Amino acid sequence: xxxxxxxxxxxxxxxxxxxxxxxxxxxxxxxxxxxxxxxxxxxxxxxxxxxxxxxxxxxxxxxxxxxxxxxxxxxxxxxxxxxxxxxxxxxxxxxxxxxxxxxxxxxxxxxxxxxxxxxxxxxxx
Amino acid sequence: xxxxxxxxxxxxxxxxxxxxxxxxxxxxxxxxxxxxxxxxxxxxxxxxxxxxxxxxxxxxxxxxxxxxxxxxxxxxxxxxxxxxxxxxxxxxxxxxxxxxxxxxxxxxxxxxxxxxxxxxxxxxx
DNA sequence: CTCCCAAGTAGTAATAGTTACTGTTATTAT
DNA sequence: ATAATAACAGTAACTATTACTACTTGGGAG
Numbered sequence: 001x002x003x004x005x006x007x008x009x010x011x012x013x014x015x016x017x018x019x020x021x022x023x024x025x026x027x028x029x030x031x032x033x034x035x036x037x038x039x040x041x042x043x044x045x046x047x048x049x050x051x052x053x054x055x056x057x058x059x060x061x062x063x064x065x066x067x068x069x070x071x072x073x074x075x076x077x078x079x080x081x082x083x084x085x086x087x088x089x090x091x092x093x094x095x096x097x098x099x100x101x102x103x104x105x106x107x108x109x110x111x112x113x114x115x116x117x118x119x120x121x122x123x124x125x
Numbered sequence: 126x127x128x129x130x131x132x133x134x135x136x137x138x139x140x141x142x143x144x145x146x147x148x149x150x151x152x153x154x155x156x157x158x159x160x161x162x163x164x165x166x167x168x169x170x171x172x173x174x175x176x177x178x179x180x181x182x183x184x185x186x187x188x189x190x191x192x193x194x195x196x197x198x199x200x201x202x203x204x205x206x207x208x209x210x211x212x213x214x215x216x217x218x219x220x221x222x223x224x225x226x227x228x229x230x231x232x233x234x235x236x237x238x239x240x241x242x243x244x245x246x247x248x249x250x
Numbered sequence: 251c252t253c254c255c256a257a258g259t260a261g262t263a264a265t266a267g268t269t270a271c272t273g274t275t276a277t278t279a280t
Numbered sequence: 281a282t283a284a285t286a287a288c289a290g291t292a293a294c295t296a297t298t299a300c301t302a303c304t305t306g307g308g309a310g
Contacts, residue, residue, distance in 0.1 A: 043268060103239060114229045252310090
């Protein structure tokens with residue numbers, strides 16, 4: 001894989017982001033540094049960065065992919081009201097049962113859905 | 126909500142399916158019974174059935190939504206080689222930590238990725 | 251039972267997110 | 281420095297899904 005300024009910038013911006021941005025959001029942030037970058041370049045590099053394990057992806061109820069620069073295993077909570085995404089660094093053990101089923105687990109993605117504290121308060125009023 | 130033959134059929138077919146079909150797959154199955162049903166009708170009803178909690182959805186690495194007629198809380202394993210989806214009925218406890226964070230969890234979706242027994246064998250050869 | 255009308259439908263157009271293509275640019279091995 | 285080719289910008293194409301519109305149908309009121 002050849003070096004490219006575009007991919008460097010994309011990776012840095014995803015690593016710096018803590019809001020699980022979509023490709024389009026990443027595109028507009030990268031454009032502040034590289035104004036004429038192509039959206040296709042952003043998608044292509046996000047895909048290769050994801051394949052290389054440099055970034056993680058989240059598939060949510062909205063139809064766009066969210067990217068996560070934090071590749072440490074963790075889970076997510078999404079508020080059904082405000083769509084805010086919260087990172088959860090609880091322990092993520094692979095249950096014993098996988099062995100007996102002969103399943104080799106390489107990664108896992110968990111999303112919890114519900115209400116965040118702020119939205120619970122608003123609902124209560 | 127008014128009764129409709131189309132929705133009844135769609136729900137029955139999703140409940141009978143055990144392969145987590147996409148809207149398009151469901152469409153072709155429903156067409157065997159209602160040949161002139163519209164794809165839009167399938168999408169619209171899958172959405173309302175999902176809103177009503179009659180079916181569950183799965184957002185996977187491929188970009189289409191998979192539907193699950195089994196609404197008992199469970200998790201999924203997807204093989205990265207053959208894309209086979211396996212249902213897992215292990216216990217799905219909500220960790221204690223959510224309370225201290227003030228997060229109200231209403232549902233959860235977990236997908237494990239890895240290799241199924243068959244694909245592990247093929248890789249070993 | 252019949253009539254009415256809103257909810258539902260078929261068919262089609264539109265949209266959004268993503269990927270593919272094409273000619274040009276830039277990285278890196280020689 | 282030069283050649284080979286990976287990566288790029290710009291644009292077209294694709295796929296899954298949603299929206300729209302005129303027509304149909306379920307089911308309650310009379």
